[in-house]
Every structure is written in structure tokens, then in C-alpha cells.
Amino acid sequence: xTHYTDHYINGQWVKAQSGKTFEVHDSTTEEVFATxxxxxxxxxxxxxxxxxxxxxxxxxxxxxxxCGYIDKIVQGLKDRTDEMGxxxxxxxxxxxxxxxxxxxxGPVFNWGNAAKVARRFVWEDKVGxxxxxxxxxxxxxxxxxxxxxxxxxxxxxxxxxxxxxxxxLKPSEIAPINAMILxxxxxxxxxxxxxxxxxxxxxxxxxxxxxSHPEVDMVSFxxxxxxxxxxxxxxxxxxxxVALELGxxxxxxxxxxxxxxxxxxxxxxxxxxNSGQTCSAHTRMLVPESRYExxxxxxxxxxxxxxxxxxxxxxxxxxxxxxxxxxxxxxGFIEQGIxxxxxxxxxxxxxxxxxxxxxVQPTILRVKAIDTLAKEEIFGPVLVIITYTDEAEAIRxxxxxxxxxxxxxxxxxxxxxVAVARRIRTGQIDINGAPFNSNAPFGxxxxxxxxxxxxxxxxxxxxxxxxxxxxxxxP
Ligand code: NAD
Numbered sequence: 001x002t003h004y005t006d007h008y009i010n011g012q013w014v015k016a017q018s019g020k021t022f023e024v025h026d027s028t029t030e031e032v033f034a035t036x037x038x039x040x041x042x043x044x045x046x047x048x049x050x051x052x053x054x055x056x057x058x059x060x061x062x063x064x065x066x067c068g069y070i071d072k073i074v075q076g077l078k079d080r081t082d083e084m085g086x087x088x089x090x091x092x093x094x095x096x097x098x099x100x101x102x103x104x105x106g107p108v109f110n111w112g113n114a115a116k117v118a119r120r121f122v123w124e125d126k127v128g129x130x131x132x133x134x135x136x137x138x139x140x141x142x143x144x145x146x147x148x149x150x151x152x153x154x155x156x157x158x159x160x161x162x163x164x165x166x167x168x169l170k171p172s173e174i175a176p177i178n179a180m181i182l183x184x185x186x187x188x189x190x191x192x193x194x195x196x197x198x199x200x201x202x203x204x205x206x207x208x209x210x211x212s213h214p215e216v217d218m219v220s221f222x223x224x225x226x227x228x229x230x231x232x233x234x235x236x237x238x239x240x241x242v243a244l245e246l247g248x249x250x251x252x253x254x255x256x257x258x259x260x261x262x263x264x265x266x267x268x269x270x271x272x273x274n275s276g277q278t279c280s281a282h283t284r285m286l287v288p289e290s291r292y293e294x295x296x297x298x299x300x301x302x303x304x305x306x307x308x309x310x311x312x313x314x315x316x317x318x319x320x321x322x323x324x325x326x327x328x329x330x331x332g333f334i335e336q337g338i339x340x341x342x343x344x345x346x347x348x349x350x351x352x353x354x355x356x357x358x359x360v361q362p363t364i365l366r367v368k369a370i371d372t373l374a375k376e377e378i379f380g381p382v383l384v385i386i387t388y389t390d391e392a393e394a395i396r397x398x399x400x401x402x403x404x405x406x407x408x409x410x411x412x413x414x415x416x417x418v419a420v421a422r423r424i425r426t427g428q429i430d431i432n433g434a435p436f437n438s439n440a441p442f443g444x445x446x447x448x449x450x451x452x453x454x455x456x457x458x459x460x461x462x463x464x465x466x467x468x469x470x471x472x473x474x475p
Contacts, residue, residue, distance in 0.1 A: 176200050
């Protein structure tokens with residue numbers, strides 16, 4: 001059991017004051033394996049002031065100097081991959097093999113990529129009699145969720161630091177251990193005091209200080225649409241920039257001419273990664289009515305291979321959910337779906353055969369487009385199938401959501417798939433199961449948010465424009 005007792009403020013580990021802690025549970029055993037301190041408003045304010053004081057000198061450093069620190073952080077993460085992967089497998093529940101590859105490998109790439117983007121970035125441009133320069137926006141408050149915890153932190157903190165901003169991070173209280181290890185790595189990299197600060201705490205206490213403090217210039221938030229709305233409301237009082245990365249209910253639209261086997265298997269994978277606890281998970285599979293029976297058989301065979309198991313077991317394909325609360329919420333949705341008349345294609349609300357752990361069976365339900373489960377973000381291993389009769393109806397269903405984050409289109413005719421993809425109002429669409437691209441913009445339409453992360457698009461979020469005008473030379 002590890003007891004963390006400090007926040008990280010102004011380049012130092014500082015004893016937390018409240019005496020209150022968060023318990024961090026191992027998702028497989030349900031045991032408490034670590035605790036972190038619960039921060040106060042005063043501690044969050046101290047961290048903001050430290051970031052403010054550090055901004056002038058950090059933002060004036062040559063880009064290469066800032067990126068040199070980031071290179072050290074990349075090395076530190078590589079050196080501690082096993083420890084980091086194990087911590088995330090325990091606190092989030094993702095199987096260890098995947099956790100190391102995705103939850104640590106992703107951040108290693110994205111820290112390095114932030115430095116690469118900054119090094120290549122064109123910082124100024126002549127426009128008529130103006131010189132347009134890009135400058136770091138200032139102090140950034142970063143608030144992050146538990147599902148891909150280190151990566152969500154990385155996609156904010158790495159580009160913000162590379163751009164010349166200073167940062168206060170409030171990680172998820174449910175999976176905070178990765179953030180503690182990262183902070184140790186950042187400390188060892190020797191960043192100047194105040195450039196990076198970490199305060200653990202609840203959203204309403206520490207998170208709301210970051211969203212509302214007048215010395216914070218930008219708040220970058222990833223989490224639920226509910227909390228994102230609150231952050232936006234608070235931030236509006238000081239007109240700070242707000243980047244919101246929120247929930248999703250993405251559709252995988254299988255057109256009638258698609259390779260059904262590949263499309264159904266691909267949709268299931270894109271739904272079930274991290275036990276469905278992925279914002280851009282393809283959680284609605286849209287299938288032509290005429291091919292439903294065929295699709296159902298393929299889905300039943302594919303899902304049977306997703307065996308549940310302990311997150312630290314190398315052979316586990318699907319781990320437990322993050323917490324008891326999340327398990328109960330997801331079970332509640334499955335039960336509600338069945339009450340509303342869903343057909344159970346696979347899985348269901350029966351308890352999986354484990355004495356301990358927040359397990360839920362991977363479940364597929366056929367629902368109608370108007371049902372609750374076709375609308376709500378479930379955030380668990382639950383795929384809904386919705387059938388359609390023609391393409392116009394399929395596109396209408398795909399767009400019939402308050403969200404617009406990810407999605408997929410499957411067809412043997414790629415040009416046709418692209419034409420359909422252009423009509424879906426969402427930030428990312430994979431054509432025929434194409435892989436994730438860490439340099440393409442990631443973010444949402446509608447209530448999935450208003451920010452973009454990844455590569456140069458994510459980097460530019462942390463910059464301001466400044467225009468310097470010159471008098472035209474007199475003839
Ligand atoms: P959450 O909204 O409960 O919490 C996210 C973070 O916000 C946490 O750090 C929490 O403490 C903080 N928070 C909560 N209330 C707050 C408040 N009033 N003020 C300031 N901060 C507050 O979300 P979660 O359960 O941790 O994560 C799951 C959600 O995150 C899902 O909806 C998922 O779709 C979304 N998500 C989105 C993306 C994306 O890039 N779009 C990525 C990952 C997760």
C-alpha cells in the first residue's frame with residue numbers, strides 16, 4: 001500500500017493540509033492499494049499563483065530549451081513503463097498488456113510528439129503590413145478523467161509546456177496514481193519551479209478553482225458533458241479560453257455492401273477497448289435490416305472470444321470496470337435496456353463468475369433508435385445494434401445524438417463510404433476500420449466538446465495570436 005501525502009507546488013512536494021484522502025481501488029481485487037491527499041481550494045490557489053509567477057521566464061525560454069526538458073520526461077516515462085503500466089492496470093482495470101502498449105506507449109509517443117511539433121512550428125508569419133506572431137496563452141488549468149488517465153493528461157500538459165505555458169493539473173480522483181508517478185518523472189527532469197504543478201482533489205473543490213480563477217488563462221477539460229458544462233459556466237466569468245473534450249455515443253455505420261465479417265468484428269473491437277470506457281468508442285452499430293441475422297451470428301462468435309479476467313493477467317482480453325459505481329451504473333443501463341424491450345444478442349446482466357472485481361459481461365443488445373440505450377453514453381462493455389432500411393435513415397440515426405465525437409463507416413466502395421462520412425456530424429470517422437492517427441485532430445462536434453487534441457492541432461490550442469503592425473515605408 002502506498003500513501004501519497006503531498007501535492008506538487010512550485011517545484012516542491014508540499015504536505016497536504018486537509019487530512020482527507022482518496023482511496024484508490026484495484027479494479028480486480030477491490031482492495032485499496034494506495035491513497036492520495038484531497039486538496040483544498042487554498043492549495044489549488046497556491047498552485048495557480050506558482051504557475052503565474054513561473055510563466056514569464058518559461059515562456060521566454062528558447063523552444064529548444066523547453067523541448068530539452070520534455071525529452072527527459074519521455075526518457076523517464078520509458079524507464080518506468082512497467083511500474084506505470086501496472087499502476088494503470090490496477091486503478092483503471094485495463095489488461096496489463098494493453099495498458100503498457102496503449103496507456104503508457106501512447107503517452108510516450110505524445111510527449112515526444114509535442115516536442116517534435118514545437119520544434120517544427122512556424123511561430124510567425126507576415127500578413128500585409130503586419131507580423132502575426134503566436135504566443136503561449138499563459139497559465140493553463142488541466143482537469144482530466146480516469147479512463148485513459150495518463151494519455152488525457154499528456155494531451156494537455158505536454159503541448160501546453162512545449163508551447164511555453166505553465167500548468168496546474170488536477171487529475172481524476174479515481175485513477176490518480178499514474179499522475180503521481182508522472183509528477184515524480186517531471187520533478188526528476190528538473191523543470192524550473194512553478195512550471196508544472198499538481199493538486200489532487202474533487203471537481204467541485206480543486207477543479208472549480210482552476211475553472212474560475214482569474215489568474216488561469218485557459219482551462220482544458222476532459223470528462224463528462226455534465227462537468228464540462230459547469231466548467232464552461234465558471235470560466236465564462238473571466239472570459240478564459242475553454243477547451244472541452246467530452247462524452248460520446250459514436251456510430252459504426254455498416255453499409256449494405258460492406259464486408260460484414262470485418263465490419264462487425266471491427267465495430268466490436270472499437271466498442272470494447274478498455275471495457276467500453278473510451279469516449280470515442282463505437283457504441284452504436286448500425287446494420288441494414290436485411291443483413292441483421294447474419295450480423296448477429298458474427299457478433300455472437302466474435303464477442304465470445306473476449307474473455308474476462310484479472311487486469312494483471314497477461315492473457316486477459318477484457319478487464320473489470322474502473323469502480324463499483326461504474327459497474328452498477330452500467331448494469332443499471334443493461335437492465336433498463338431489457339425492460340424497454342431490447343433483444344439480448346450476447347451477455348446480459350448476469351454477474352460474471354468472479355468473487356471480487358468490478359466485472360460486467362461484454363453485452364450486445366438490439367434496440368430501437370428511440371430507446372434510452374441508443375441515446376445515453378453507457379461507458380461500459382455494451383454495444384447496441386440498431387437496424388435501418390435505407391441509407392438516408394442510417395445517416396439520420398448516426399446524427400441523432402447530442403454527441404459527435406467518433407464513428408466509422410464500412411463499405412466495399414471507399415468513395416461511397418467517404419461520401420457518407422462527410423454527412424455525419426462528428427469529429428473523427430474511421431473508414432473501414434482504419435487505425436487511430438495521433439497527428440490528426442481529435443475532438444468533438446455538438447455536446448462532445450469544442451477543443452481539438454493531438455499533433456499540431458492540439459498544440460495550437462495553447463497559443464494566442466498577436467499582430468504587430470508596421471508603417472509602410474514612405475516612398
Ligand atoms: P467526470 O466529468 O466525472 O470527471 C472528469 C474530471 O472532471 C475529474 O477530474 C473530476 O474531478 C472533474 N470534475 C468533476 N466535476 C467538476 C466540476 N464541477 N468542476 C471542475 N472539475 C470537475 O468524468 P469521468 O467519469 O472521470 O470520465 C468519463 C467521461 O469523460 C466520459 O463522459 C467520457 O466520454 C469523457 N471522456 C472524454 C474524452 C474526450 O477526449 N472527448 C476522453 C476521455 C473521457
